[in-house]
Amino acid sequence: MELLTDQGLRLDGRRPNELRNIKCKMGVYNQADGSAYIEQGNTKVLATVYGPHQPRGQARNRIHHDEALVNCQYSQAVFSAGERKNRPRGDRKSQEISIHIRQALVAAIRTELYPRSQLDIFVEVLQADGGNFCACVNAATLALVDAGVGMREYAVACSASLANGEVPLVDISHLEEMTGGPNLTVASLPISGQVALMEMSQRFHSDHLPKVLERALEGCKDIHRILDDTVRKHVEETGRASGWGQVDRAGIVL
Amino acid sequence: MPTDNRRIQGPEVSTPYCLFRCSTENQGKIRSSSPDFPPVRKDGRALLEHRKIYVKTGVVSQAKGSAYIELNNTKVICSVFDPREIPNRVEYSQHGELYCVLKFAPFSCAMRRAHQQDSEEKELSLNLKRALEPAVCRHEFPNFQVDIYVLILESDGGTLAASITCAGLALADAHVPMYDLVTAASLGVVRGVLVKDPTEEEEKVCREELEGINQNHGLITVSLMGAHTQITQMWQTGSMTTTCVSESLTHLIQSCEEIYPIAQRCLVKSVVDTISKKKISEQ
């Protein structure tokens, strides 16, 4: 199967630089300190944030005196993929993803603001269709914003691939992952242009790396715009009663 | 999966030979006896007759308290150990906890049981815990847990009920502070007929055999604190109307109350025995 048709369209009809449809919502749950839900195409992820709070249980032995302890757990609903999974978490792959998500988020969170405390981030993949890690990072970022945790900027993740050995593709779906192109996943801080985490599987010539990376970072920037819009809208909605986001006649934000 | 070298590993999948042997014989037996199943029981008991009970405390010398119960072919042994601090717990707990483990011995049933606890055993353990919790003065040993191990030596119906009664006696024998003794009884319903203390074979019939739609069938186990008439656990499966459940409930409470003095006598006897032994040793 070819990743790109002669007309330059991908398997699901997208153009090479086109993201999947992204829908997101903040504040899904009341009980958690922060929560968010994101749909990237058919990948659906729910993230919740608890904290910062006093370290609980076993974590008490790992308190940092100058920064917060960030605790991440990735789990995937057993019915989320085409084949039923045996258990939702605890296998090696989900543990690895948990660690990667933590790495990507710690780069953005201002952990030094919360010494001696713990921050719990739980992500749950409800439906998996490629780019689970990216969707998880994006959902967790929104949940952190919802929880009011101090952050340097958004942590945004996006994947990219290379078709026909020359055309870079952005935001890889499950079908494209399976068809077997290379897969470059980047978690970045798009405003300052920093890369928090980068991972690649399969191979391509190192000459192609800059343009594939460029495509992935571009994707991050696009996603950042969407997330930022959501946050602004959410804040405007929740804060309407207190008059946030209202503009007076002179055009000055009150 | 790490392999377990210490135990004999059977083949992963096996078919019990009984299935082949009984395929004609056994089915015929049930069918021929089915018209008269309710009135006549194989062991000659009346429908609402409980099996004879034998109980004894202090059977395991290593344990703080122990008890043994025998209902014909159902044999259960239980040991209770000294309270110890709840392991792997950081938060202080106001109430003490019961840690119940129920195991079928590998040779206890028609099919060989595995050494690891399976889901049925876990379910029974939880029911056992729920049945005992209300009777124990848990505020007397905060942040401690009492370990209760129940081993079913032979299973022939009414295992949960026997385990609860046995564990209640073992707790009393271990001098764990309790409000009351717990006794339990089981009852089966088949085609709308109530059968007290069913055996394994009768339990199977109660679970499966149906004649037409909307027939009552199922199993109920109830545990009771006799002196306070408080039901500590009730566990029912099958399908029955509310009137049928209420009717069964009255019968079950009656059975529990019948078992209560037997358990009491057993405890009194163990106290008398200890005192007389002490006197002899003093002399």
Place this chain on the structure above:
Amino acid sequence: MAGVLLSEAEKTFILHGVQNDLRNDGRSKQDYRPIELEMDIVTHANGSARVRLANTDILVGVKTEIDVPKSDQPNQGKIEFFVDCSANATPEFEGKGGEDLATEISNFLRSSFASPLSFDLKTLCILKGVQCWILYVDILILECGGNLFDAVSLAVKAALHNTMVPNVETVAMDGGNVDLQLSGDPYDCWRLDITNIPCLVTLTKIGEHLIVDPTAEEEECSMASLVLAVTENGRINSICKTSVGSLHPQTLSDALKVGAEVGVGLNKALKEALAREEKRLQADKPERFGFLK
């Protein structure tokens, strides 16, 4: 259940409310909180449903697979329940923290489905002794706001209603192997019969009164609660006590009466809701809300 801290005064307030038949949220003793239901929201599952009962959020996915029947029940299919308490609900569920609760719920579901009158496993048999369908009912608890059992059972019943089992065109034994041909049309499916599947009703005893659909705060005030599995025609499929306290026989028989009555109502309401949802899904392009609502 999860991290609810109540002072004695708050508990007394709730207790007095129940005595006067006016609970904190304005309900009377036998009222449910509003329930939202949505079917068919996980595309990778054969059937799915999401139930939101005030703050309790349950997502159920049903997957069908082909398996070998048990040797002692060669003409029956299989059904398996798996409950996953997501750490999203409370940090206490992280890792293996929610396992005890999960086994309790799945065990109770299994025993309430055990009667052949409520769910006939024979319909899941494909070829006697050789092949059958296995239904994996996977329950995901996303938020706990009290009354988990009831919400889970509603979601399970809805998901089973929504489940499409593919039709088998031909089955033949070819030597030792089974030759199985599934229908090529993905819409050529049959539905499960859910008429007699029970709904669970939790009755919680606060003071001297029994209430249905307790909130997390009310659960904290109670020492004893009883779960009943009630079918559409008021039959009881399973009973279990789920908390540490004990009950007087009189309370128990009261609970039976109330529970059966409430259960019949709940089944009826669910049936209507399922019909409405079905109609909505059959529309030209049904809107999928999922968690975006």
